[in-house]
Amino acid sequence: MSSSVSARQGARRGRPGHDLESVLAAAAQLFNERGYEATGMEALARRLGITKSAIYHHVESKEELLKLATDRALDGLFEAADEARARDGRAIERLEFLTERSVHVLAERLPFVTLLLRVRGNTEVERRAVERRRAFDHLVAEMIERAAEEGDLRPDVDPAVGARLLFGMVNSLTEWYRPDGGMDVDALAVLVRRTAFDGLRLSRDD
Amino acid sequence: MSSSVSARQGARRGRPGHDLESVLAAAAQLFNERGYEATGMEALARRLGITKSAIYHHVESKEELLKLATDRALDGLFEAADEARARDGRAIERLEFLTERSVHVLAERLPFVTLLLRVRGNTEVERRAVERRRAFDHLVAEMIERAAEEGDLRPDVDPAVGARLLFGMVNSLTEWYRPDGGMDVDALAVLVRRTAFDGLRLSRDD
Numbered sequence: 001m002s003s004s005v006s007a008r009q010g011a012r013r014g015r016p017g018h019d020l021e022s023v024l025a026a027a028a029q030l031f032n033e034r035g036y037e038a039t040g041m042e043a044l045a046r047r048l049g050i051t052k053s054a055i056y057h058h059v060e061s062k063e064e065l066l067k068l069a070t071d072r073a074l075d076g077l078f079e080a081a082d083e084a085r086a087r088d089g090r091a092i093e094r095l096e097f098l099t100e101r102s103v104h105v106l107a108e109r110l111p112f113v114t115l116l117l118r119v120r121g122n123t124e125v126e127r128r129a130v131e132r133r134r135a136f137d138h139l140v141a142e143m144i145e146r147a148a149e150e151g152d153l154r155p156d157v158d159p160a161v162g163a164r165l166l167f168g169m170v171n172s173l174t175e176w177y178r179p180d181g182g183m184d185v186d187a188l189a190v191l192v193r194r195t196a197f198d199g200l201r202l203s204r205d206d
Numbered sequence: 207m208s209s210s211v212s213a214r215q216g217a218r219r220g221r222p223g224h225d226l227e228s229v230l231a232a233a234a235q236l237f238n239e240r241g242y243e244a245t246g247m248e249a250l251a252r253r254l255g256i257t258k259s260a261i262y263h264h265v266e267s268k269e270e271l272l273k274l275a276t277d278r279a280l281d282g283l284f285e286a287a288d289e290a291r292a293r294d295g296r297a298i299e300r301l302e303f304l305t306e307r308s309v310h311v312l313a314e315r316l317p318f319v320t321l322l323l324r325v326r327g328n329t330e331v332e333r334r335a336v337e338r339r340r341a342f343d344h345l346v347a348e349m350i351e352r353a354a355e356e357g358d359l360r361p362d363v364d365p366a367v368g369a370r371l372l373f374g375m376v377n378s379l380t381e382w383y384r385p386d387g388g389m390d391v392d393a394l395a396v397l398v399r400r401t402a403f404d405g406l407r408l409s410r411d412d
Contacts, residue, residue: 154408165401168378169371176370195371199405202360
């Protein structure tokens with residue numbers, strides 16, 4: 001390493017935009033573009049315009065980046081689920097609340113959720129992320145079962161398949177939603193919730 | 207190559223289970239598991255238990271495998287769209303027909319559609335697949351616009367977003383549907399169609 005690189009590192013270290021959050025966001029984006037396995041710390045340092053040791057100032061390893069990044073997504077989803085479960089009323093209302101809140105989590109933590117959805121469980125960190133994701137899916141399926149018991153779901157909807165379709169629709173945001181696309185997140189959350197629960201068709205009581 | 211390998215190749219070449227279709231299905235599965243870039247013809251030959259030259263009996267290159275495999279998915283989707291467009295009646299009925307038929311295409315051509323949805327357009331073959339996929343999405347968005355003009359869609363549904371959500375739900379099958387899971391495809395197609403158009407909620411006219 002030349003002295004100019006060290007000087008650059010020293011100058012950049014404390015700068016805004018290179019705190020842990022921006023390192024995590026850049027890491028998640030790069031993992032999504034090139035795959036987690038194929039991305040090295042060197043490439044991440046180049047993307048951020050800092051040295052590898054500046055990254056190691058924040059995290060111990062690439063695995064820790066993956067853990068923290070997937071936890072950003074999972075923590076957001078579980079906070080939404082906790083809020084939903086704390087609400088009074090019918091299960092279908094908790095589900096509708098969770099659907100809207102999940103759209104917000106996806107829109108606001110897009111690279112982290114995109115990364116989470118691609119994790120397949122090949123390492124300890126990935127297995128843990130997959131397990132937490134399954135626990136979230138289980139909470140959703142439980143709410144759907146409860147809503148079915150309360151007579152609020154169409155009787156032909158199998159709760160497990162209903163949960164898959166509901167979150168299949170929500171998670172599709174990672175494929176097409178762009179934060180800079182000018183779409184209002186509140187309006188999008190309402191649209192997703194209404195499409196999932198009331199369908200695309202204009203019904204007689206709309 | 208030893209003579210035993212040649213003998214094996216000769217013996218296997220004409221066998222059932224190693225025709226073009228089974229080579230394509232194995233290739234799509236392997237590309238999905240390991241990524242297209244990371245998968246070599248050698249690994250594919252090992253998976254099939256045949257030699258590389260037995261694969262080159264069917265196709266000229268890995269790129270041709272990708273082209274044929276993604277075309278299996280795209281051809282199925284365009285056949286479904288052509289059938290839908292040839293139908294009389296309202297646009298929403300054509301859309302509902304297309305939704306059901308697309309579920310059948312996904313369930314029956316699962317590894318091919320999974321592969322198609324992961325293609326990002328890095329090579330000529332990939333760009334062509336991405337373009338055909340966009341053309342399909344465009345057909346769906348047109349049908350949704352037409353259905354909105356005919357007054358059959360909820361007025362808050364933006365046609366482009368509605369198309370994304372509809373196929374976000376349909377395409378989520380590649381994440382969770384398993385052909386050996388014992389789920390009836392006809393029933394699943396009806397469930398997806400009803401969920402997308404009428405929602406999960408039991409409405410007053412159900």
